[in-house]
Amino acid sequence: MSHKSRIEADFTCIVCGWKVPALAFGTRHRNHCPRCLWSRHLDEEPGDRRISCREPMEPVAIEVRADGEWAIVHRCRGCGHLRANRIAGDDHERSLLALALRPIASPAFPIDDLRDPG
Numbered sequence: 001m002s003h004k005s006r007i008e009a010d011f012t013c014i015v016c017g018w019k020v021p022a023l024a025f026g027t028r029h030r031n032h033c034p035r036c037l038w039s040r041h042l043d044e045e046p047g048d049r050r051i052s053c054r055e056p057m058e059p060v061a062i063e064v065r066a067d068g069e070w071a072i073v074h075r076c077r078g079c080g081h082l083r084a085n086r087i088a089g090d091d092h093e094r095s096l097l098a099l100a101l102r103p104i105a106s107p108a109f110p111i112d113d114l115r116d117p118g
C-alpha cells in the first residue's frame with residue numbers, strides 16, 4: 001500500500017446531523033450527506049478541500065448522464081456555485097427520487113391543460 005497523504009474522515013452532516021461514514025460503495029470522495037443530500041463547498045477537485053467558502057450546498061436537481069448514471073446538482077448557498085456530484089451507493093433512494101420529482105411536483109407552468117395549442 002502506498003502512503004496516504006490525506007486521511008478520509010467521517011463527518012457529521014451540517015444540515016440534518018446525520019453521522020456520515022467517509023467510505024461508501026460507488027464513491028471515493030464522499031461530498032454529500034446520503035440522508036438529506038446536502039453538500040458543503042469545500043473542494044475544487046474532489047477531496048482537495050481547497051475552497052475556503054465552506055457554505056452548505058443545496059441539492060437542486062438530478063442530472064442523468066449519457067451512461068444513465070445519476071448525479072446530484074448542488075448549488076452553494078454562499079456563493080451560488082453550481083456543481084454536479086456522482087451519487088453514492090448508499091444515498092437514500094427516497095431522497096434522490098424526491099429531488100428528481102421536484103419539478104414535476106411543483107411545475108413552473110400550469111399542466112392541467114396539455115392539449116395541442118395548434
Ligand SMILES: [Zn+2]
Pocket residue numbers: 013014015016017018033034035036037038
Ligand atoms: Zn444530511
Ligand SMILES: [Zn+2]
Pocket residue numbers: 041053054055076077078079080081
Ligand atoms: Zn460557495
